[in-house]
Amino acid sequence: MRLLEPLDPGWERALAPQQEALDAVGREVKARRADGEQVLPAPENILRAFRQPFDEVRVLILGQDPYPTPGHPIGMSFAVDRHVSPLPRSLVNIYQELSEDLGIPPAPHGDLTAWTGQGVLLLNRVLTVAAGQPASHRGLGWERVTEAAVEALSGRGTPLVAILWGADARKMAPVLQRHAPADAPLGIIESAHPSPLSARRGFFGSRPFSRTNQLLEQWGAEPVDWRVDHS
Structure with missing residues (x-):
């Protein structure tokens, strides 16, 4: 799979061993589009997260799959473009x-x-x-790629807080622990997914934002300013 814009160089190195897997899933996605399936997000946004500097990641928020509503997914989990209204229910939660x-x-x-x-x-x-079909691309091959991304982040040995939302994301907890150097500052915060179907089964009250900042400050790092709107 090739992007209209290049990956961050750090991600290019981290994901280079997964090029065969990326090409395979890219061919499958292309074939599905050719068969008339509306695949989300837009092609230029599928790998958008990997344009973010690899070396600067200090908090990972890991979800399950993109919003299945056309116009919502933009290649960053849980985020939507500024003009989208109403907001997805997961983001409201x-x-x-x-x-x-x-x-x-x-x-x-x-x-x-x-x-x-x-x-x-x-x-x-x-x-x-696929538009309107949550989890429809599970098992397509993305899991191998994103697991490699998680492994690479953990293996750096630099401070990392991983916020794992939902069952699919929580499966990465052992991967994070297995690949982190013994003395690495690693924090793992797990909960149910913020979806309306599961938010009341452990997401609400999990306090991921304050817990993340407590860990960062404990390691001598700057906390995250979690305000979304600074206007």
Whole structure:
């Protein structure tokens, strides 16, 4: 699979061993489009998360797969373009937890670039989906690629907090632990997915934002300013 824009050089090195897997899943996605399937997100956004500087990632928010609503997924888990209204319910629940955790009022939009600019990587386990069909591209081959990405982040040995939302994401906890150097500053925060189907089964009240900042400060790193709207 090739992008209209290049990957960050750090990600290019980290994912180079997965080029065969990327090409294979890229061919499958292309074939599905040719057969009339509406694949989300747009081609130029499928690997968008890997344009974020690899060496600057200090918080990983890992989800499951993109929003299945056309116009919603943009290649960054849980985020949408600023003009999207109403917001996806998962993002509404994230904002509710953020408000209850840190007292930050919900933003009027879903543009989360204020987070990514501080080294927060928004990644899904599966990077494409058929419109209207959640989890429809599970098992297509993305899991191998994103597991390699998680391994690479953990293996750096630099401070990393991994926030794992949902069953698919939580499967990466052992991978993170297995690949981290013994003395690496690694924090893992797990909970249910913020989807309306599961948010009340452990997402609400999990306090991921304050817990992340506590870990970063414990390691002598700057906390994340979790405000989304700075206007």
